[in-house]
Amino acid sequence: MTHTLTAKEQSLAKIFSDDYVFTIPGYQRPYAWGRDQAQELLDDLVGALASAPDQLSDAAPYFLGSIVLIKAESSPEATVVDGQQRLTTLTLLLSAIRATVDDEDWQKDITGCIYEKGNLVKATQARYRLLLRERDRDFFRQYVQHENGLTDLARLNSVLPDAQVRLRTNALVFMDGLAKLTQTDLVRLVQFIITRCYLVTVATPDLDSAYRIFGVLNSRGLDLSATDILKAEIIGGIEPVLRDAYTKKWEDEEEDLGREEFGDLFSHIRMVYRKAKPQGTLLKEFKEHVVAERLPRSLMDDVLLPMAKAFAELCDADYSSTKHAEQVNEHLRWLNRLEFKDWVPPALAHFVRYRQKPEVILTFFRDLERLSYSMLARKTGVNDRIERFSALTGAIEADSDLINATSPLQLSPQEQQETYDALNGPLYATHSPRALSLLLLRVDHLLSDGSASYQHSVVSVEHVMPQQPAPNSQWAKWVADMTAYQSWVHRLGNLALLSRKKNSSASNRDFAWKKSVYFTKGGTSAFVLTTQVLQHEDWTVAVMQQRQSDLIEVLEAHWRLHERQTHVDVADAMLVKFEDSGDQVVFELESKRYGLSAAAQEKGKAFVVLAGSRAKLGWKGQPHSYQQLRDELKSTGALEISPDGTHMLFTRDTSFKSPSAASATILGRTDNGLNTWRLKGSSITYRAWKDNLPTG
Numbered sequence: 001m002t003h004t005l006t007a008k009e010q011s012l013a014k015i016f017s018d019d020y021v022f023t024i025p026g027y028q029r030p031y032a033w034g035r036d037q038a039q040e041l042l043d044d045l046v047g048a049l050a051s052a053p054d055q056l057s058d059a060a061p062y063f064l065g066s067i068v069l070i071k072a073e074s075s076p077e078a079t080v081v082d083g084q085q086r087l088t089t090l091t092l093l094l095s096a097i098r099a100t101v102d103d104e105d106w107q108k109d110i111t112g113c114i115y116e117k118g119n120l121v122k123a124t125q126a127r128y129r130l131l132l133r134e135r136d137r138d139f140f141r142q143y144v145q146h147e148n149g150l151t152d153l154a155r156l157n158s159v160l161p162d163a164q165v166r167l168r169t170n171a172l173v174f175m176d177g178l179a180k181l182t183q184t185d186l187v188r189l190v191q192f193i194i195t196r197c198y199l200v201t202v203a204t205p206d207l208d209s210a211y212r213i214f215g216v217l218n219s220r221g222l223d224l225s226a227t228d229i230l231k232a233e234i235i236g237g238i239e240p241v242l243r244d245a246y247t248k249k250w251e252d253e254e255e256d257l258g259r260e261e262f263g264d265l266f267s268h269i270r271m272v273y274r275k276a277k278p279q280g281t282l283l284k285e286f287k288e289h290v291v292a293e294r295l296p297r298s299l300m301d302d303v304l305l306p307m308a309k310a311f312a313e314l315c316d317a318d319y320s321s322t323k324h325a326e327q328v329n330e331h332l333r334w335l336n337r338l339e340f341k342d343w344v345p346p347a348l349a350h351f352v353r354y355r356q357k358p359e360v361i362l363t364f365f366r367d368l369e370r371l372s373y374s375m376l377a378r379k380t381g382v383n384d385r386i387e388r389f390s391a392l393t394g395a396i397e398a399d400s401d402l403i404n405a406t407s408p409l410q411l412s413p414q415e416q417q418e419t420y421d422a423l424n425g426p427l428y429a430t431h432s433p434r435a436l437s438l439l440l441l442r443v444d445h446l447l448s449d450g451s452a453s454y455q456h457s458v459v460s461v462e463h464v465m466p467q468q469p470a471p472n473s474q475w476a477k478w479v480a481d482m483t484a485y486q487s488w489v490h491r492l493g494n495l496a497l498l499s500r501k502k503n504s505s506a507s508n509r510d511f512a513w514k515k516s517v518y519f520t521k522g523g524t525s526a527f528v529l530t531t532q533v534l535q536h537e538d539w540t541v542a543v544m545q546q547r548q549s550d551l552i553e554v555l556e557a558h559w560r561l562h563e564r565q566t567h568v569d570v571a572d573a574m575l576v577k578f579e580d581s582g583d584q585v586v587f588e589l590e591s592k593r594y595g596l597s598a599a600a601q602e603k604g605k606a607f608v609v610l611a612g613s614r615a616k617l618g619w620k621g622q623p624h625s626y627q628q629l630r631d632e633l634k635s636t637g638a639l640e641i642s643p644d645g646t647h648m649l650f651t652r653d654t655s656f657k658s659p660s661a662a663s664a665t666i667l668g669r670t671d672n673g674l675n676t677w678r679l680k681g682s683s684i685t686y687r688a689w690k691d692n693l694p695t696g
Contacts, residue, residue, distance in 0.1 A: 005204045006073070009061075012090065013194045015201070016113040016129050021076045022069075023131045024084045026247040029228045030163035031136065032259070033085050038170035041089060042177045049185075049192045056188065059196045064090070066200040078203070081232070084132075086199070091130050092144055092167065094190070096174035099150040101186045107147070110190060114145050134244075135251070139164050143171075150175065161255060226283040227254075227263055230291070234304075237296035246300055253308040257315075264341075265311045269303065271345040275390040277383060310351040314344065319355075324362040331365040334445075335372060337438055342385040343372045346392040353396065364402065367409050370559045373442065374411055376435055377422040406681075414683060416564035424552055426490035428461065436461050440497055440529060446554050447528040460498045464514070464533055465489055465544070466507045474510055478540045488541060493548030497527040511539055585689075586680040589663055589673075595647060598666050600677065606655040607673075609662050615639060615648040621669025630665045639665075659686050 014020075045062070052059035067083025080087065091114060098110040111117070116127040132140045143153035150171050160168065178186060231250060238246050254262045267282055273289040280288075294303060312318070317332035319325050335343055347368060354360045371392075375385055391408040402409045411419065427436055437459050467489055469475035479485045488494055496519060509518065515534050525531045529551075536543055556562065589598045598613035619627045633639040633654065642649045656662040659673030667676075674687040 005202065007200060007202045009063075009198050010201055011061075011195060012064075012113075012197050012199070015087075015199055016091075016094075016194070018116070018127075019076055020071075020078050020129065021127065021131070022078050022080050022087055022129065024080050024088075024133045026133050026135075026244045028080070028084055028133060029231060030133070030161070030251065030255070031085065031088055031166055032163070033089050033170060034166060035169055035173055037085075038089060038092075038173045039177070042093065042174060045093075045189065045193060045197070046177075046181070049189055052192060052196070056191055056196060059192065062192075062197045064197055064199050066202055069201060069203045070206065071203040072205050073203075083199070087130055088132065088140075088167075089170065090193075092170055093174050093193070095144045095150055096171060096178055097186060097190045097193075098147070100175060100178040100181075101190070102183055103187075106187060106190070111147060113194065115141075135161070136163050136167075140167070143167070162259070226281070226286065227266055229283055230266070230286060233287075234291065234296050234299060238300070242297070246297075249300065249305060253305065253312075257308065257312055261311075261315065262308075265308055268311065268341070268344045268348055269307055271342075271386075271390070272307075272349050272393055275393055277386045306352045307348050310348050310355070311344075314347055314351060319361065321358040321361070323358040325358070328358070328362050328365050331362075331369045334369055334442060335365070337441075338372055338376065339434055340375075340382070340385060342382070342389045343368055346389050346396055349393050349396045364409070367402070371409060371411060373439070373559060374415060374419040377419050377431075377439065378415070379422070379431065379435075411559075411561075412683075413563050413565035416561040417566050419559065420552070420556065420561045420564050423492065423555055424548070426487075427492055428463070428490035428495060430490075433461065436495075437497070440492075440495060443492075443551050443555055444497060444527050444529045446558055447532075447551075458499065458501055460501060462496050462498050462518075463489060463494055463507065464496055464511075465494050465539055468508070470508050473508070475508075475539070478538060484541055488544050491544070491548055492551050493544035493546075496530040496533050498530070499526045587659075587677040587686055587689075588680045589666060589677050591667065596666060598650075598662075599680070600659075600662060603655075605657075607657070607659050607662050609650055609654045609656065609666070611650050611652045611654075613650040613666065614642070615650070615666040616668035617641070617646070617648055619668045621664075624664070624670050626661055626664040626670060629661060630668075633665065 048059075048062050065083075065086060067086065068081040069078040069083075070081060071078040094110055094114055098107050098114075101107060101110070113129065115129055118126040128141065128145060130140075130145075131137055141149075143149040143156070144167065153168055153171055154175065156168065178189075181189065235243055235247055235250065257265065263282075266286060269290060270278070270282060270286045273293065274285060278285055290303065291299065293299075313320075314332060315336065317329040317336060319328045319332065321328070335347070347365070350364050351361070354364070371388075374380075375388075380388075388408055392402075395402060395408050400407060404410070405412075422430070423439070427439065431439070440461055441459065465475050465479065465485075465488070469485070476485075479488065498519070499521070519525055519530050519533060525534065532547065584601050584603075587600045587602075589600070590596065594616055596614045596616065598615070599610045600613070601608050601610065615630075619630060621627075630639070634648075638650060638652055638654050639648045640651050641647075656665070659677050660671060661673070663671040663673035663676040674690075675685050677686040678684060679686075679689050
């Protein structure tokens with residue numbers, strides 16, 4: 001009778017016997033256990049042995065976890081769905097004990113647990129208890145399963161793939177640890193492992209049920225990454241005849257990128273499709289927003305593989321083309337220096353579409369650097385960054401004109417002004433050390449005409465004029481007015497770069513000493529910014545003012561901030577525009593979280609919400625007269641439930657006594673409409689608009 005599923009507690013004597021021939025399929029991830037896990041396993045087993053009675057048969061069973069197999073009851077052939085890390089490491093440990101124990105009979109019996117030798121007379125080939133993935137199979141046989149292999153492995157100095165490096169590292173961990181044991185303890189240890197250590201084997205005859213079990217076990221804590229689960233599901237969904245080929249493609253990309261970066265790629269792909277701040281795990285959201293959109297082969301061919309190659313080029317700043325390649329890579333190098341990586345999803349979406357159009361690629365990454373560094377300067381929060389870059393991804397997928405001034409890729413006049421103001425302000429006091437050093441490195445590189453190369457292990461930002469001048473010092477004499485001193489001390493014009501850690505005791509030294517000793521090595525500086533400082537004999541407000549102006553001008557030109565406008569400038573310009581066109585000023589209110597959008601106009605003393613505007617379904621705030629107003633509008637039919645039942649809809653233009661009454665009705669809670677309503681197409685609030693209207 002064939003059973004759907006069997007689960008048994010079995011000793012390693014049974015596991016490493018003729019009852020099983022374990023095969024790691026090609027679509028499994030590479031061997032991943034590291035030094036810490038190997039050391040922990042050995043320590044646990046040695047510790048358990050130390051507390052065991054003299055008669056090992058009386059020792060309590062020691063459980064090593066579970067393995068999930070695809071296996072028919074009548075055959076020893078077992079495909080390992082989960083458990084390759086344990087089986088591989090245990091085989092490695094047995095091999096290490098065999099290499100350490102002196103007695104040849106013990107060595108021979110341990111070999112019998114690892115593989116059954118072939119027989120010339122019987123014309124049989126060697127039968128291995130465990131067959132690794134094809135990529136590592138021959139290596140494992142030669143250096144782990146065969147006698148004397150570990151000795152050769154310990155001396156091996158050639159460059160190896162990651163999985164084979166881990167095998168070698170863990171072999172050395174085991175051999176170092178076992179060398180501390182006596183021969184008697186070694187014999188007892190291998191007896192304990194084989195006879196008193198158990199695995200729970202969960203076996204099922206088909207792939208689908210095995211993966212279901214695998215998923216359940218994983219959700220309960222097995223040490224597997226999201227990409228491992230996704231690999232099992234995606235590769236498992238491809239036709240069997242193509243599975244090995246796609247497994248090789250997957251693992252080639254994983255190996256090229258590295259395991260951690262490969263996981264990052266999946267997070268970025270999730271954001272390309274999600275276009276919103278993540279609300280769940282990578283595994284859950286990748287399944288919902290990416291896997292659900294494609295069949296497995298299409299997901300591999302049209303999404304994962306192209307984006308993996310694109311991600312490698314982006315991360316390595318290794319774009320190749322007959323035109324503009326170095327310019328593109330220059331922008332990529334500076335993007336990769338940013339601590340936040342929210343720019344990567346739109347970069348991936350654009351790169352896979354336009355990689356063969358170098359002019360388009362150059363323009364995009366030039367502007368992406370501009371936008372990203374503007375966000376760095378303006379200290380844009382993570383939620384706003386995600387929203388902006390998600391909008392940019394959407395614009396790319398919609399094939400929108402990214403050069404247009406209204407594109408999410410471009411800086412509005414107000415954003416240009418905010419960037420300029422931030423760069424012109426007390427950067428040292430307002431920005432983190434990492435952000436500050438990056439902004440200074442960027443301007444330094446621009447001053448060097450692109451010739452500077454930054455390979456310093458340490459880069460720090462130092463004040464030229466110290467933060468706290470000593471009384472009667474030359475610094476206090478050069479800038480006697482303490483108000484002026486404080487207004488200049490943290491600004492770009494007073495900052496320099498050092499290729500060493502800051503020395504607080506050097507900060508208050510006089511200018512000549514700082515120039516000759518602190519700011520230089522061997523009389524020169526690695527940074528153009530600092531070399532500029534060395535050219536001055538004194539350090540006055542006039543010197544800092546000129547330097548500030550020059551440096552800001554460089555950044556202003558590079559990031560194209562010439563069209564900057566303040567709130568007042570924008571308000572005045574839009575007022576003139578509306579006056580010239582005769583158009584009525586329109587205000588808007590949006591809530592992307594609730595899918596709300598409303599438009600309104602001021603008509604005399606009334607604030608009129610226009611027909612078609614959306615409002616929340618119900619009132620969620622504290623009881624208020626605005627709630628009664630809302631109920632009255634519903635009873636008169638001015639507010640009705642939308643056809644899809646997701647929101648309320650204004651059926652006609654509706655007058656309110658104030659912007660706050662209108663916004664509270666829309667949002668379903670009390671609200672200050674003076675700040676919520678904004679001039680259409682801008683970030684100018686109703687309050688700011690009113691404040692800047694001409695009087696008289």
